[in-house]
Amino acid sequence: MKWILFFGALIGPSICGRGKFFGDQVFRINVRNGDEISKLNELMKSDNLKLNFWKSPCSLGHPVDVLVPAVSLQPVEFFLKSQGLDYSVTIEDLQALLDKEDEEMQYNKEQERSSNNFNYGAYHSLEAIYQEMDSIAGDFPDLASRVKIGHSFENRPMYVLKFSTGKGSQRPAIWLNAGIHSREWISQATAMWTARKIVSDYGKDPAITSILEKMDIFLLPVANPDGYVHTHTENRLWRKTRSLHPGSPCIGVDPNRNWNASFAGKGASGNPCSEVYHGPHANSEVEVKSVVDFIQQHGDFKCFIDLHSYSQLLMYPYAYTAKEAPDADELDEVARRAAEALASLSGTQYRVGSSATTVYQASGSSVDWAYDNGIKYAFTFELRDTGHYGFLLPADQIIPTAEETWLGLKTIMEHVRDHLY
């Protein structure tokens, strides 16, 4: 069979660099008689085709599996066809299969749910997040506690982590808000990493230690629990709450248009089916009301930061109007320094400005409400990326995003610490 060698020699340009088995296929050959066995044995002998017989052609009734490298596909197919051998392709791309398995294993590892195994570089269910919050509080009982501030429309608890060295006495406080729009998964994930970072670095990093000597930090990683669960179970791109409205088939209110700051003004919609539906009235959403009530009862918040994605922006009030906020100059200066600190880690560029002039006008936002209620240091982060993956940011960017964002957050918190009013 000279021409096996001939065709074998016609090895075309290889497609290299993407995994050892890229483009390789597995053929299953049905051997029906002794003659076919000998033909296959010929094939086996040809070294330069680099075939890998997973099962040898030894007996009738047992199909033969052979791994054929991409470069040998043509000569092998030609041989099999011309010799009248009965075969089928059982694996059309071995590398793809291996990659998929790797992915699944990775995914399964990330699903492990004991507190020692919460992988901060992965996305998690609401349950897993709540459990980890509990673990953090359990691991650092003198510093952190998990506080229930209310419940969602579908009656899920709203949990906040409180970081305090004040031993019961109330201090001026910072509010870190995350996950108000459920599809922005990098927000909840960054919040969880930040929670762990705060407890780990207290007593070691001078910045966070001095901040916590003077102030308390409240962190709400999932401001919209119902929406978050919905993104896991039904619709990955769900944004709003899951509240029902009599008279409309559409569900949910945009929780970041529902605050009492120029409520129902420009940049929000009165249509229940819209992604920016402001709701029937301000604070109609129990998720929003829970936060409003808590902050108002506390009475001494100095800073409110809301984490969103995507676009890589760091913004300050106002969103509901293009007019300058009274503290715009100071807020702009702080935001610029925070963006620089953020960029210093990996070069990630954020644009800085007031919300209305940087993106678009939007009424009823959390940050505007905070600002108009005496919380001067009010900022919105739009985290990575700038649109390539958008909401579906790959999990391997969680830790880099959280690490750089931390530098920005610290810059702001340090400024607040040094400018308490």
Place this chain on the structure above:
Amino acid sequence: MQPLPQALPAPGPGGPRPAAPLLALLLLLALRGSAAAPAGSEGPQGSAAAPEGPQDSAWQRDSELPHGLLQRAARAALHFFNFRAGSPSALRGLAAVQQGRAWINSKKECQVDLEFTTEHYNPEEGEERLGKCSAQVFFKNEKPRPTINVTCTRFMEKSKRQQEDYLLYKHMKQLKDPLDVISIPDSHGHIDPSLRPIWDLAFLGSSYVMWEKTTQFLHYYMAQLSSVKQWKTDEDAIDFDYTVLLHEFSTQEIIPCRIHLVWHPSKPLKVKYHCQGPQAPEEASGIEEGSAAAPTTGLTNY
């Protein structure tokens, strides 16, 4: 006339802003001198001639120049550029807007002249090359399909690009029928490396759609490839019928679009599409309403 200096951040890893606003000015003047799309043409360049700008007294300089407008114009120009290039291995993403200016006329039509940098959509290991583009984008009053003139510095040698496209094409022809693949990327943002070419090809087709839908108030990102209806490779070209979810700024809506494209590395790209309209009528808020365009065929002669 000097370009309006914008408080824009440094252009990223490419280094300091290139010298000479003068150079930019000369380039823009040269661009304006070159032919705009002929009126009434149905090709990818749109149907209206771009106005002259400052020479025409009906135009007023838009001194407010919301940064969002420059970004939208840059993205529209890039979508158009990517579509016209028809090359899934040479797709470009927006790096940074460097400078721009806008004019508005009494009919509320808006022309934007701008310069921006681009990066390789699929950068190789350690690749940080930046490309540069100049564009004129003309928005009709709240109507989509802006007229675009765009020139970009060459990113990749033509022969290399053709080679990469051909390799992609060969790989795609060998792919197992991905009809059972749902959602690229998956919820965790993961794209199986062997399926990456499908994403790139989907993005190429979506670029046409996103360009056509962009207005001065609305722009788009491709959020997810949500299903593959057909993937035919037995003929000469790749025949790809799929649905993408587009993310619409600033309404925040997710728009499903059914796209059908036919691609072969050395032939013009053919795209047909149909996007779903909004679920229910919008309130009067300046957002474009109504059912999507009838299926449109676009051809490129690149």
